[in-house]
Amino acid sequence: MKKVLTLSLLGLAIAATSAQAQDYEEVRIGVDVPYEPMEYRTADGELTGFDIDLGNALCDEIGVSCEWVVQGWDGIIPGLMARKYDAIMSSMTINDDRREQVLFSDPYITPPSAWFAPGGTELEEISEESLTDMTIGVQRGTLQDNYVTDMYGDVADINRYATADDMVLDMESERLDILFLDFPVGKSTLLDSEEGDYTVVGEMLTEPKEYFGDGFGIAFRQRDEALAEQFNEALETLREDGTYDEIYARYFEAK
Amino acid sequence: MESLLTWLENQLADNSIFTLQTLSHYADGLTTTVQLVFLSLIIGLIAAVPLAIGRGSRHAWIKWPIFAYTYVFRGTPLLIQLYLIYYGVVFVDGIQESWLWVILEDPFIPALIAFTLNTAAYTTEIFRGAIKSTSKGEIEAARAYGMSPGLTMRRIIIPSAFRRALPAYGNEVIFMLHASAIASVVTIMDLTGAARFVYARYYAPFEAFLFVAAIYLCLTFAILYFFRHLEKKLLAHLQPQTG
Amino acid sequence: MIDLHGYGPRLLEGAGVTLQLALLSLLLAVVLGLITAVAKMSRSWIAHRTATLYTTVIRGVPDLVLMMLLFFGGQIGVNMITDWLYYQFDIDIFININEFVAGVVTIGLIFGAYMGETFRGAFMAVDNGQIEAGKAYGMSSSLVFRRIRFPQMMRHALPGLSNNWMVLLKTTALVSVIGLADMVRVASEASKATREPFLFMMVVALIYLLIASVSEWLFARLQKRYSIGYGEED
Numbered sequence: 002m003k004k005v006l007t008l009s010l011l012g013l014a015i016a017a018t019s020a021q022a023q024d025y026e027e028v029r030i031g032v033d034v035p036y037e038p039m040e041y042r043t044a045d046g047e048l049t050g051f052d053i054d055l056g057n058a059l060c061d062e063i064g065v066s067c068e069w070v071v072q073g074w075d076g077i078i079p080g081l082m083a084r085k086y087d088a089i090m091s092s093m094t095i096n097d098d099r100r101e102q103v104l105f106s107d108p109y110i111t112p113p114s115a116w117f118a119p120g121g122t123e124l125e126e127i128s129e130e131s132l133t134d135m136t137i138g139v140q141r142g143t144l145q146d147n148y149v150t151d152m153y154g155d156v157a158d159i160n161r162y163a164t165a166d167d168m169v170l171d172m173e174s175e176r177l178d179i180l181f182l183d184f185p186v187g188k189s190t191l192l193d194s195e196e197g198d199y200t201v202v203g204e205m206l207t208e209p210k211e212y213f214g215d216g217f218g219i220a221f222r223q224r225d226e227a228l229a230e231q232f233n234e235a236l237e238t239l240r241e242d243g244t245y246d247e248i249y250a251r252y253f254e255a256k
Numbered sequence: 257m258e259s260l261l262t263w264l265e266n267q268l269a270d271n272s273i274f275t276l277q278t279l280s281h282y283a284d285g286l287t288t289t290v291q292l293v294f295l296s297l298i299i300g301l302i303a304a305v306p307l308a309i310g311r312g313s314r315h316a317w318i319k320w321p322i323f324a325y326t327y328v329f330r331g332t333p334l335l336i337q338l339y340l341i342y343y344g345v346v347f348v349d350g351i352q353e354s355w356l357w358v359i360l361e362d363p364f365i366p367a368l369i370a371f372t373l374n375t376a377a378y379t380t381e382i383f384r385g386a387i388k389s390t391s392k393g394e395i396e397a398a399r400a401y402g403m404s405p406g407l408t409m410r411r412i413i414i415p416s417a418f419r420r421a422l423p424a425y426g427n428e429v430i431f432m433l434h435a436s437a438i439a440s441v442v443t444i445m446d447l448t449g450a451a452r453f454v455y456a457r458y459y460a461p462f463e464a465f466l467f468v469a470a471i472y473l474c475l476t477f478a479i480l481y482f483f484r485h486l487e488k489k490l491l492a493h494l495q496p497q498t499g
Numbered sequence: 500m501i502d503l504h505g506y507g508p509r510l511l512e513g514a515g516v517t518l519q520l521a522l523l524s525l526l527l528a529v530v531l532g533l534i535t536a537v538a539k540m541s542r543s544w545i546a547h548r549t550a551t552l553y554t555t556v557i558r559g560v561p562d563l564v565l566m567m568l569l570f571f572g573g574q575i576g577v578n579m580i581t582d583w584l585y586y587q588f589d590i591d592i593f594i595n596i597n598e599f600v601a602g603v604v605t606i607g608l609i610f611g612a613y614m615g616e617t618f619r620g621a622f623m624a625v626d627n628g629q630i631e632a633g634k635a636y637g638m639s640s641s642l643v644f645r646r647i648r649f650p651q652m653m654r655h656a657l658p659g660l661s662n663n664w665m666v667l668l669k670t671t672a673l674v675s676v677i678g679l680a681d682m683v684r685v686a687s688e689a690s691k692a693t694r695e696p697f698l699f700m701m702v703v704a705l706i707y708l709l710i711a712s713v714s715e716w717l718f719a720r721l722q723k724r725y726s727i728g729y730g731e732e733d
Contacts, residue, residue, distance in 0.1 A: 073678040142456030160443040174346035333672035343696035437561035461572035476559035
C-alpha cells in the first residue's frame with residue numbers, strides 16, 4: 002500500500018514515486034548538457050545526442066516512457082538520491098567511488114579519456130615534466146578532474162569548469178594549453194569543429210581502473226535493482242538487433 | 257612549523273574531507289579572494305574620486321558620460337559584467353597576438369577589471385552623495401578666506417566628504433567581498449571555488465559550504481570592526497561631547 | 500533588427516523566469532522583513548536574539564555560498580526527513596528543492612534580513628503621538644497597527660524598499676550559476692554556442708536596465724501616493 006500525495010506550493014513539487022520497478026510507467030532520466038556528442042541541445046532547445054537516442058530506444062524496448070531532466074554535473078548524483086529522477090544517463094563512468102552510492106547498469110559504451118591541445122602545440126608526450134606550468138582544463142567533479150588533480154596538481158595549473166562548453170571556449174581563446182576529457186566529446190567539439198585546429202597528445206587512457214573505471218553506465222538508486230535489470234536486458238536486445246550499431250554510427254562515424 | 261604540520265595531520269587523521277590537501281585549497285582560496293577584493297577596492301577608490309568630482313561638473317560632456325557609466329554598472333548584475341569582460345575580450349580581433357593577452361589570459365585579470373569597474377561605479381555615487389551634502393557654510397567660509405575653487409575642493413570638500421562617506425563605503429567593501437564569490441564561475445580558485453571543488457570531489461555540501469561560510473563571516477566581522485574603529489576615530493568631532 | 504540566432508524566444512522565456520523569481524523572492528523577503536522588524540522591536544528576549552542572529556549571519560555570508568548550501572545541501576537535509584517518513588510509515592513523498600525554489604528561498608532569506616532593518620527604521624520613524632492618539636480613540640493595538648503604524652511606516656520604508664528591490668533584481672542573476680534557465684543562463688549558453696558573448700550579454704544587460712527603470716518609475720508613483728498629506732519636501 003502506497004500513499005500518494007500530490008501537492009504544489011510555491012514551486013515545491015511534491016510528487017509521488019514508487020519503490021518497485023514494475024510500477025514505473027515513466028522513467029525520469031537525469032542528464033547534464035552540453036556534452037557533445039553524448040548529450041546536447043539544438044538551438045531550439047531540444048535534447049539530442051548518443052545517450053539521449055540510446056536512452057529513448059531502451060525505454061521503448063522496455064515499454065516505459067522516458068522523461069529527461071537536465072541537471073548540472075556537480076549535483077547529478079545527489080539529484081538521483083533526491084529522487085529528482087530515477088536514473089542517470091549522462092556519460093557517467095562506472096567506478097568504485099560511485100558504486101558506493103549508486104547502482105550501475107552494464108557498461109553501454111567504453112570511451113577512453115584523451116588529452117587535446119592546439120595543432121601547433123610543442124607538447125609531444127604527457128609527463129610531469131612536460132606539463133609543468135601548463136594550464137590544464139577539466140570539468141569539475143569528473144574522473145578526469147580527479148586524475149589530473151592527483152597526478153599533476155602539484156606542477157600544473159588546473160582550471161575547473163562547470164560545462165564542457167566553457168572549457169572548449171577557453172581552449173579556443175588560448176587560455177588553456179591542454180585539456181583532458183572523454184575522447185568522443187573532444188573529437189566532436191574540437192577535432193571535428195570548423196574553428197581552430199586541434200590534436201590529440203600522448204596516449205588515450207583507460208587505466209588505472211581506480212580512476213577510469215569500466216566504461217559508461219546508467220546509474221540507479223541502490224534499491225531499484227529490478228529497474229536496472231530491465232535496462233540491462235533491453236541493452237542486450239538492442240545490441241543484438243542492430244539498433245545499437247545504428248545509433249552508434251549516427252554519432253561516432255565520419256560525417 | 258614542522259611540528260605544527262604533524263599536529264595538524266594527526267588532528268585530521270580520521271577526517272576524509274578536511275585533509276591537508278583540501279585545507280590548502282581553502283588557504284589558497286582565501287589568499288586569492290583577499291587579493292582580488294583588496295586590489296579592486298583600492299583601484300576603484302582611486303578612480304572614484306575624480307569621477308565623483310566630474311559627476312558634479314557643470315560641463316555636460318564630463319557629467320553625462322560619468323552618469324551613464326555609473327548607471328549601467330550599478331543597474332546590471334556584476335555576473336554579466338564579468339561574463340562580458342572574460343568572454344568578450346577573447347573576440348576582440350587580434351587580441352591573442354597582442355601583448356595585452358599575456359595579462360588577459362589569466363582569469364584573475366578580467367575578474368579584477370570587472371570588479372574594479374563595478375566598485376568604482378558604486379563608490380563614485382557614494383562620494384558624489386557625500387560631496388553634494390557638504391554644508392554651504394563650509395564652502396562659503398573657505399571662499400571668504402580667499403581659497404580658489406580647486407583649493408576649496410582639496411582642503412574642505414573632499415576631506416569632509418570622505419568622512420561622511422565612510423559608513424556607506426564600509427558597506428560597499430562588505431558587498432564587494434560577498435560579490436567576489438562569483439569569481440569561481442570563471443575558474444578562479446577563490447574561497448568559493450575551493451568550496452565547490454571540495455563539494456564536487458566528496459559530495460559533501462554541508463562540510464564544504466558551511467566551512468567557507470564561516471570564513472566569510474569572519475572576514476565580514478573583521479571589516480565591520482575595522483570601519484567601526486575608523487569611524488570612531490575620524491568622526492569623533494561629530495559625537496556628542498562628554499565630560 | 501539584431502539577429503539573435505533563434506535564441507529570441509528562449510531569451511524571452513528566461514526574462515519571464517527572472518521576473519517571477521524576483522517577484523516571489525521580494526514577497527518572501529517582505530514577509531520575513533516584517534517578522535524580523537517586529538521581532539527586533541519586541542520585548543521578548545528570544546525573539547530579539549533570534550532576529551539579530553538571523554540578520555547578522557545572513558548579511559555576513561555571500562549570496563552565492565548560501566545558495567549553493569541550500570541547493571546542494573538542502574536537498575540532502577529534506578531527503579533525510581522524507582526517507583525517514585518512508586521507512587517509518589511507508590509514506591512516500593518527495594520534496595524537490597529545484598533551482599527555482601532554492602533561488603526564491605535564498606534570495607528571500609537574504610533580503611528578508613535587509614528588509615528587516617528597513618522596516619525597523621521605518622516603524623521607529625512613526626510619530627509616537629499618532630499611536631497614542633489612536634489608542635486614545637479606543638482602537639485596539641492590532642487596529643492601531645493596521646490603520647496607523649503600517650501605512651505610515653510604508654511611507655518611510657519605501658525608499659529603502661526600492662533600494663533593496665534594485666539589488667535583489669540583480670542578485671537573481673546568480674541563480675544561473677546553479678543551473679536555473681533564467682535569462683542570464685540562456686544568454687551564456689547562447690553566447691557560447693554562437694561565439695557572440697557581446698551580443699547576448701548586452702541584450703540581457705538592457706533588459707535588466709529596462710526592468711530597473713520601470714521599477715524606479717513605479718516606486719516614484721507609490722512614494723507620491725503614500726506621501727499624500729505631507730508636504731513636497733518629503
